[in-house]
Amino acid sequence: MPNRHYQGKERDTQEFIYVDLLPDMKRPRQFNVNIILIVLIAVGLSWLIIYMPLNTRQDELDEVLEAQNDLQSQYELTEQIIASYRLDADRIDFMRDIEAIDELQSHYYDHKQILDDTIRTVHSDGRILRFSYNSFQETYTLQVSYVREEEFEVLEEYLYDLDFVESASYDSVRVPEGPANVQARVIVEVDPDAE
Amino acid sequence: MLSKRLSDFIFLGIIVLVIIAVVVARFFLLGVFDDRIEEAKETNEDLEIELLENQQLISDYRDDVLPSEAELHRAMPSSYSYTRLRNKVQGHLELEGITAEAHRDRSVEINENAAIPPEAALSEYAGPYDAVGIRIRFNTDDVSEAADVVDRLYAQDQLFVLHSVEYETGGTSRLDLRFITFYHLQE
Numbered sequence: 001m002p003n004r005h006y007q008g009k010e011r012d013t014q015e016f017i018y019v020d021l022l023p024d025m026k027r028p029r030q031f032n033v034n035i036i037l038i039v040l041i042a043v044g045l046s047w048l049i050i051y052m053p054l055n056t057r058q059d060e061l062d063e064v065l066e067a068q069n070d071l072q073s074q075y076e077l078t079e080q081i082i083a084s085y086r087l088d089a090d091r092i093d094f095m096r097d098i099e100a101i102d103e104l105q106s107h108y109y110d111h112k113q114i115l116d117d118t119i120r121t122v123h124s125d126g127r128i129l130r131f132s133y134n135s136f137q138e139t140y141t142l143q144v145s146y147v148r149e150e151e152f153e154v155l156e157e158y159l160y161d162l163d164f165v166e167s168a169s170y171d172s173v174r175v176p177e178g179p180a181n182v183q184a185r186v187i188v189e190v191d192p193d194a195e
Numbered sequence: 196m197l198s199k200r201l202s203d204f205i206f207l208g209i210i211v212l213v214i215i216a217v218v219v220a221r222f223f224l225l226g227v228f229d230d231r232i233e234e235a236k237e238t239n240e241d242l243e244i245e246l247l248e249n250q251q252l253i254s255d256y257r258d259d260v261l262p263s264e265a266e267l268h269r270a271m272p273s274s275y276s277y278t279r280l281r282n283k284v285q286g287h288l289e290l291e292g293i294t295a296e297a298h299r300d301r302s303v304e305i306n307e308n309a310a311i312p313p314e315a316a317l318s319e320y321a322g323p324y325d326a327v328g329i330r331i332r333f334n335t336d337d338v339s340e341a342a343d344v345v346d347r348l349y350a351q352d353q354l355f356v357l358h359s360v361e362y363e364t365g366g367t368s369r370l371d372l373r374f375i376t377f378y379h380l381q382e
Contacts, residue, residue, distance in 0.1 A: 034206045038213060045217045050224060057228040064235040071242040078249035087256050094379065095262060097320060098270045101354050101377065104317055108349075108357045112342065119338075132361040136315035 108135055117162070126151060142186045152184050159186075269352040271324060271379040280376070281305055284329055287347050293333050293340065300369075301333040309375055317356060317375060325378040329355070332371045338362050341370050348374060 082089070119128060119142075130143035146152060284303050285295075295301055309328030311318040320326070331344065341360050348355040358373040 034202070034209075038206070038209050041210060042213045042217065045214060046220075049217060050221045053221070054224055054228060057225060057232065061228060061232050061235065064232055064239060068235055068239050068242065071239055071246060075242055075246045075249065078246060078253060081253055082249060085253065085257055087252055088261065089252060091261055091264065091267065092252060092256060094267055094271075097323070098267060098354065101317070101320055101356065102270075105349060105354060105356045108345065112345075128362075128364065130361070130363045130365075132359065134359045135357050136312055136317070136359075 126155070139187065144184060144186050146184075152186070155186065268379065270354050271377045272353060273379055273381045275307075275325065275327065275378045275380060277305055277307070280327065280329070283353075284331065284348075287351070288331065288333070288344065291340070291343050291347055293335075293344070299333045299335075300367075302331070304330040304332075306330070311375065320377060325380055327376050327378060328358070329374040329376060330371070331374070332369060334367050334369050336368050338368075338370070341372060344370075344372055 119131070126144045126146040128142055129145055130141075132141045133139075144152070144155070146155075281303055285301075288301065288303070289295075293299060293301060306328035307325075309321075309326045311321045311326060317326075333340075341362065345357055345360075349357075353376060355374045355376050358375050359371075360373075361371040363369050363371075
């Protein structure tokens with residue numbers, strides 16, 4: 001309720017009524033303290049768990065960006081040197097690729113010698129009916145015929161003794177009717193780099 | 196007027212909200228910074244690699260005279276023509292005495308989309324360049340003709356890489372040779 005004050009005629013010539021419109025209530029001082037506490041907690045907490053690690057991160061980022069600037073400068077410098085020597089990176093890459101393919105091309109000659117040796121080995125007693133060589137798989141397949149089946153075992157053992165042969169096996173021994181020789185498929189896996 | 200209990204409750208609620216907001220802000224801000232640091236580090240790594248490549252390039256080729264584009268394109272032509280390639284291969288076969296006579300039953304096939312198995316070292320070059328397959332078949336009793344054909348094609352400026360050789364004896368002995376050649380086609 002607002003406070004009302006009355007002043008009578010006896011004291012003064014003018015009379016007026018003084019009305020205090022402000023509500024008569026106790027101000028909650030505790031509330032202000034709470035706000036201050038909240039602000040303090042917010043600031044303290046932010047400083048501790050945001051500012052501190054963020055500051056460390058900022059230092060780290062500055063360091064990384066500084067290193068990036070150095071690298072960028074060095075890179076630009078090398079680009080200028082390359083331009084001054086007229087070195088065309090694309091042409092050099094192209095040239096390197098050609099050299100690499102050329103090396104793979106000549107790899108065949110290592111195989112060729114092995115193939116010749118294998119054929120010579122078989123030819124001593126038997127006959128090659130079919131052979132295939134795949135440079136991608138580094139495998140030779142030979143279809144060989146011998147007079148006797150036991151000779152396949154001898155061939156297999158002989159091939160195993162060769163350094164470059166990783167594996168040698170024969171399968172599907174076929175004994176044709178009549179006087180023809182026995183036949184089998186011999187698969188030879190090689191490693192031309194073997195010593 | 197707020198009761199003391201409600202006021203305390205609001206106070207505690209605000210404290211909890213502040214803590215949550217600060218923690219969320221922490222993870223968000225640190226996340227943003229971590230991303231920027233990570234991105235900058237990745238850029239640095241890329242720059243380092245490019246820088247090393249440039250330095251290597253300078254030290255390797257500073258004193259060298261590079262072959263011209265034309266020389267390089269002799270090994271890997273910049274334009275492809277089915278007819279030209281086929282005629283070229285047939286021409287070399289003729290020079291080796293493997294003629295188009297009927298008893299030879301010679302054939303030359305060109306495959307413009309040659310497949311190279313991914314395990315083959317050569318497959319690395321099938322992406323940046325255009326690989327073309329060549330298959331040569333002819334009748335022969337002399338298996339050494341396979342080596343002659345390989346030697347002749349290998350002696351050319353253009354790169355031919357042997358893929359496979361198959362030889363079958365029987366009624367008619369037949370050789371089957373496969374090669375891969377590359378083109379560096381210009382846009």
